[in-house]
Amino acid sequence: MRALIDRSHSRARARRLTVVAVLCGAVVAAAPVPATAEETAPAAAAPTVRCSITDPRLAELSGLVVVGEQMLALNDGGDQVTVHGLDGGCAVVDVQTTPVDPFDPEDLAVGPHGAVWIADTGDNNGERSTVALHVLRPGGGSALYRLTYPDGAHDAEALLMAPDGTPYLVTKEVLGSSGVYRPAGPLVDGGTVGTERVGTVNVTLTGTPGGPVGRAGQLMITGGAVAGDGSAIALRTYTDAYVWSLAGSDVPGALAGEPVRVALPESPQGEAISFTEDGGGLVVASEGLPSDVTVVPLPASAAAPTATPSGEPAPAFADLVESQASPIAAALLAAVIATVVVGVGGLLRRRS
Template sequence: MTTWQRSLRVLVLLFWSSAAAGTFAAEPDQSVVGAPNLVGMLRDSAIAEVSGMTISQRHPNLLWAVNDSDHPAALEALDRHGGHLGTVDVLGAHNIDWEDLQSFQRHQVPHLLIADTGDNGGLRSEISIYVVVEPNPDDRTVPLSQHFRIRFGDGPHDVEAVFLDTNKDTLYLIGKRQRPAGLYAVPLNFEKPPKRRITARKVGTFATIPGATPEEIERLPRYARYFGQATGAVADPNGSFVVVLTYKDAFLFERHFGQSWLEALRQPPKPFGLPFMPQAEAIAFDPGMEEFLITTENLPAPILSVKLP
């Protein structure tokens, strides 16, 4: 851990200690989705670098998370307050750079989709999408159901944000380091996964993810330059919106009838109004409770809840 990371961790601890004591309150703003609330804290070393998180389709109070690179190929089971419930090894998978996690139903069977899509150096000739049937938190292992090997038609990209359109069995990927952001689409044949690599098609670009303001650049010069980078995403199962998480905030893009996802992402989004969360990289959506849960890498990591209005 570098000196600036240690200093940042101290600042975060001070901030969230105040939040837990009730001194944090979001400023009311009609443009935001809902006021964020602190509902939990990650402290266990097994979940030291959460880069993706999703809500269980089996148990409403269960979360699944994955760690970034340099960690085992495993799913981590959590409760909504951040308690670690168990580790499930994913047989046949490799954690090169796991960056996102999605849950979905297929033939009324809960599944998890793991996005091994990180590429900090822009050197990977292919990325991987792993799919498993959702295990129970006390399982030791889970076998792969599908493995999709994917390449980009226009060269390697670092991707931390993916979202799934279950109505069309299409996965969308958002380039992290591109400005404007690139949107890529890849069809996923769950019934008969291809044995060869498949190509992610570039759908287009969108420039609606806000970057840092001059005031933010002056106040946080080391971090503000990354504020416009997409680090996580989640879509409504009905296809009515997608939320893109960044180092600056989370942004809800509404999708109206007849719109493509690119058209939706090109519209002005609704900001969540999150407090500064260094390395915010994981967001999950619970349709039943109309609630988003957001957390960060590095311990201790807060879990924030944001409700739809």
């Protein structure tokens, strides 16, 4: 039964993206393009394709973490929480699951001591009363933490795991102003904890092509990553990546600064992002098969570390996969798009 529900959600999601693309694309195209506030990265080396994912179990790739020469990958959907281990050629070499039936997994990260965190936080229709973080521990064992937002439901596709083990969720907003949330208290396995909003990330139209929803995709945050040495944070949209320097574990403080923007190679529905093992580049991929896993080198201004590594050795891959515009124009644009999204969401819910 849940599999049928998941497929229904996927179909509703596809319809919603298509309609929003048509309607919002027309509005955005007619509006003036606001100037970008962030620094645009100078030209770096050209992106290179590392390998291509062809396994049908990863047709909706939404999360990716580089671990040495291998990767961990997360598919969007399914009736179990599943993490796939990939070798350097993008072949699936290990699959780990939990018995929990997720709602909509969207991103993953590696936390302290090698634990793998999965953000079950997707909510296209804004209907969830709680979201969830699933944790797979090296050597076996898992945990389930449920969270609530203080200001109503949100769709979130980006997970940032601070070096001190604090998870941060970044929402996906059609207007480009995303909220940053973290747990307001200690997480409780099997229990529910509230979150607090600790920041806002604003992105603007960039002109970079890609994604399933036209120019609106330049505003929607679809994935996040933290460098392995804790020196930088990255968030991506369907078209661009934004990189901030990180000092210690002050994720809100980092996101309050100006990022370096990196245009990403055009892809049909780019949601996955990771730093390379050395932090000198980004690794990105898209939903759809085949999906190229592409390494995008960072310019020196974005890649230079600003924090001292924690000294904790990086977990081995085998451990990780071991079993178990003007103010007026902007206001008008916001009002029109908000009206369209609310109307389309209501229509799709009535039809489902």
